[in-house]
Amino acid sequence: MHELGITQSIVEIALRTAEGQQAKKIHSVTLEIGSLSGVVPEALQFCYDACSKESLLEGSRLIIEEVEAKARCRDCAVEYPLTDLLACCPACGSAAGDLFCGEELRIKEMEID
Amino acid sequence: MCVDCGCAEPDHHHGEVPRKRISVEEDILAKNDRLAAANRALFAEQGVFSLNLVSSPGSGKTSLLEKTLADLKSEINFAVLEGDQQTANDAERIATTGVPVHQINTGAGCHLDAHMVGHGLEHFDLDSLQMLMIENVGNLVCPASFDLGEDFKVSLLSVTEGEDKPLKYPQMFRASEIMLVNKIDLLPYVRFDVAKCREYAERVHPGIRIFEISCYSGEGLDRWYDWLREKVGEKRTKG
Numbered sequence: 001m002h003e004l005g006i007t008q009s010i011v012e013i014a015l016r017t018a019e020g021q022q023a024k025k026i027h028s029v030t031l032e033i034g035s036l037s038g039v040v041p042e043a044l045q046f047c048y049d050a051c052s053k054e055s056l057l058e059g060s061r062l063i064i065e066e067v068e069a070k071a072r073c074r075d076c077a078v079e080y081p082l083t084d085l086l087a088c089c090p091a092c093g094s095a096a097g098d099l100f101c102g103e104e105l106r107i108k109e110m111e112i113d
Numbered sequence: 114m115c116v117d118c119g120c121a122e123p124d125h126h127h128g129e130v131p132r133k134r135i136s137v138e139e140d141i142l143a144k145n146d147r148l149a150a151a152n153r154a155l156f157a158e159q160g161v162f163s164l165n166l167v168s169s170p171g172s173g174k175t176s177l178l179e180k181t182l183a184d185l186k187s188e189i190n191f192a193v194l195e196g197d198q199q200t201a202n203d204a205e206r207i208a209t210t211g212v213p214v215h216q217i218n219t220g221a222g223c224h225l226d227a228h229m230v231g232h233g234l235e236h237f238d239l240d241s242l243q244m245l246m247i248e249n250v251g252n253l254v255c256p257a258s259f260d261l262g263e264d265f266k267v268s269l270l271s272v273t274e275g276e277d278k279p280l281k282y283p284q285m286f287r288a289s290e291i292m293l294v295n296k297i298d299l300l301p302y303v304r305f306d307v308a309k310c311r312e313y314a315e316r317v318h319p320g321i322r323i324f325e326i327s328c329y330s331g332e333g334l335d336r337w338y339d340w341l342r343e344k345v346g347e348k349r350t351k352g
Binding site for chain 1: 132133134135136137138139140141142143144145222223224226254255257258259280283284287316317319
């Protein structure tokens with residue numbers, strides 16, 4: 001359950017950002033989570049509700065935008081979606097691909113008053 | 114009908130201030146990554162080669178350390194950070210080798226993070242240190258996401274587990290530059306296909322370096338030791 005530690009980081013960053021903006025209320029926090037980031041969105045949601053209690057984040061919405069993983073084939077340079085880490089290049093069948101997105105764990109934006 | 118006041122007018126506002134949307138664009142693990150970068154800079158400055166050992170519980174991380182330390186401590190100055198949820202059992206085992214060791218208990222935590230490692234380093238004399246071994250919490254999932262500042266992650270897999278572990282836990286094997294297949298002295302007694310295991314690891318992580326070893330019989334350890342000597346030497350020169 002490393003989602004708990006990750007959620008604590010989300011809460012820390014969101015509250016620091018809100019304070020910097022002198023926000024009175026936080027409506028939502030939007031995350032970009034790569035499909036291969038190793039994080040389970042449902043678990044983040046669960047932890048978020050627990051971690052945001054009694055803070056400016058309480059009652060705010062956690063919006064998770066999933067980023068599809070993509071790789072570039074080392075042999076033929078074709079870019080293709082990686083549904084899992086074992087997918088092969090659809091053009092040449094090579095298993096050697098370099099992941100260039102899909103591991104994101106970012107806070108994208110927030111809605112505040 | 115307006116849902117707020119019940120009047121007949123459908124679209125009217127009740128003095129709401131429009132919400133402000135602000136861009137944050139910050140990595141959630143940025144703090145861990147910053148602390149890991151600080152650890153990495155310290156290792157570089159002091160010429161310390163460091164490994165982060167990861168595996169399921171019971172694959173033989175502590176046995177590997179005991180054996181490696183016993184065989185190489187006369188030529189390499191080691192220190193060990195032990196990560197477990199509870200107990201100092203592993204640190205006590207390492208302490209019998211005479212190598213400096215510090216136990217980190219993570220409590221409910223399922224992995225070590227860069228902050229814990231940074232503080233763990235305070236227990237060692239870095240000036241004389243050549244190699245730091247970090248034994249992570251036994252877990253093939255969570256430690257993959259947390260950089261500790263190490264040079265390499267090393268995944269251990271023992272032949273009493275399934276040879277398909279690299280396929281089942283691809284994140285970890287992709288993050289590891291090295292895979293050690295441990296307990297090969299048991300191969301005659303278990304159904305474990307080493308060739309398949311190598312193929313699976315190679316699929317998840319093309320170019321992964323694999324050592325087949327037994328900490329019990331000592332088989333294969335010479336190649337692992339040669340690799341350690343080489344890497345410690347390279348780091349020492351850079352530091």
